[in-house]
Amino acid sequence: MTDLSDVTDPPKRAVAHAQLSSEVRGSVLRLARRLRQEKADTEVTDAQMAALGYVFQAEPLTIGQLGEHEGVTPPSMNRTVGKLVDAGLLTRRPDPADGRRVVLETTPAGAAFVLETRRRRDEWLVPRLAALSADERRTLADATAVLRKLTRS
Amino acid sequence: MTDLSDVTDPPKRAVAHAQLSSEVRGSVLRLARRLRQEKADTEVTDAQMAALGYVFQAEPLTIGQLGEHEGVTPPSMNRTVGKLVDAGLLTRRPDPADGRRVVLETTPAGAAFVLETRRRRDEWLVPRLAALSADERRTLADATAVLRKLTRS
DNA sequence: TATTGTTATACTCTATAACTATA
DNA sequence: TATAGTTATAGAGTATAACAATA
Numbered sequence: 001m002t003d004l005s006d007v008t009d010p011p012k013r014a015v016a017h018a019q020l021s022s023e024v025r026g027s028v029l030r031l032a033r034r035l036r037q038e039k040a041d042t043e044v045t046d047a048q049m050a051a052l053g054y055v056f057q058a059e060p061l062t063i064g065q066l067g068e069h070e071g072v073t074p075p076s077m078n079r080t081v082g083k084l085v086d087a088g089l090l091t092r093r094p095d096p097a098d099g100r101r102v103v104l105e106t107t108p109a110g111a112a113f114v115l116e117t118r119r120r121r122d123e124w125l126v127p128r129l130a131a132l133s134a135d136e137r138r139t140l141a142d143a144t145a146v147l148r149k150l151t152r153s
Numbered sequence: 154m155t156d157l158s159d160v161t162d163p164p165k166r167a168v169a170h171a172q173l174s175s176e177v178r179g180s181v182l183r184l185a186r187r188l189r190q191e192k193a194d195t196e197v198t199d200a201q202m203a204a205l206g207y208v209f210q211a212e213p214l215t216i217g218q219l220g221e222h223e224g225v226t227p228p229s230m231n232r233t234v235g236k237l238v239d240a241g242l243l244t245r246r247p248d249p250a251d252g253r254r255v256v257l258e259t260t261p262a263g264a265a266f267v268l269e270t271r272r273r274r275d276e277w278l279v280p281r282l283a284a285l286s287a288d289e290r291r292t293l294a295d296a297t298a299v300l301r302k303l304t305r306s
Numbered sequence: 307t308a309t310t311g312t313t314a315t316a317c318t319c320t321a322t323a324a325c326t327a328t329a
Numbered sequence: 330t331a332t333a334g335t336t337a338t339a340g341a342g343t344a345t346a347a348c349a350a351t352a
Contacts, residue, residue, distance in 0.1 A: 027300035032185030100310040143296030147180040
């Protein structure tokens with residue numbers, strides 16, 4: 001593959017960025033797809049897993065905040081949260097400061113489930129990372145910071 | 154962040170790989186999530202988009218092959234394919250060599266839709282890549298090859 | 307009056323089980 | 330008898346519209 005990453009001529013630079021975009025898009029979507037197949041069990045669906053994982057990371061949260069993060073309407077998120085509460089993975093209680101809101105928090109079982117799922121995914125990924133060269137691992141380590149920067153911007 | 158990518162002591166190397174795994178997992182899932190939000194329109198759902206995109210890339214395909222790739226049962230894939238055929242994006246015809254099978258192919262409209270969706274996602278990503286440094290872009294370019302290697306292994 | 311969450315209803319995606327057609 | 334696809338039916342996720350409670 002030709003390295004076009006620092007081309008300075010404007011039209012060529014645009015082409016280089018489009019090509020890099022295509023490669024990043026393809027490789028990231030593909031690996032994400034593979035990772036999502038590694039889940040702790042089948043009792044919790046993908047949508048529930050994503051919601052639970054974000055609550056675990058950002059709690060306490062309201063229904064609205066969680067729905068916005070997941071790109072889903074409040075009624076939809078409300079239903080998903082209901083399933084997680086029924087499963088004993090989340091608690092839902094009124095916000096003492098504002099009775100319209102509900103506060104979502106993970107139960108100990110919910111937190112354990114998140115950690116277990118991450119462990120399963122790492123279980124798939126770690127041996128594959130170990131099989132790479134040290135240079136390739138260093139490239140990935142550098143790239144994760146850049147990927148996060150893209151998502152934030 | 155400490156660079157642990159070429160640690161040689163076995164226990165420390167295991168820790169380093171687990172840490173890298175966590176960072177790769179998180180950054181990839183997060184960017185993928187953001188990219189999927191950029192879609193050409195809302196007439197075609199995510200599941201339909203994924204199926205259509207894979208047919209575009211690997212046609213001709215049978216229902217079973219497509220379902221296996223998408224991690225979905227034949228009845229489920231059959232329904233999704235039905236929607237895409239109704240929408241004029243795929244064709245479904247019997248395999249002349251084996252009457253039990255059906256052959257799926259994209260129509261010109263289906264191919265155009267795939268390209269349009271990719272264009273939309275690039276439209277989100279390209280300006281963000283342009284805002285990176287040349288070094289960061291080079292890191293990403295190197296990393297895409299490594300990410301694909303992980304998915305293949 | 308505006309905001310937050312919930313309920314009602316409808317459509318898509320998913321699965322398992324059962325059926326049809328072909329090999 | 331085995332395989333590929335389809336149909337039947339049911340559960341989960343999504344949306345919009347309408348409602349209730351609170352600020």
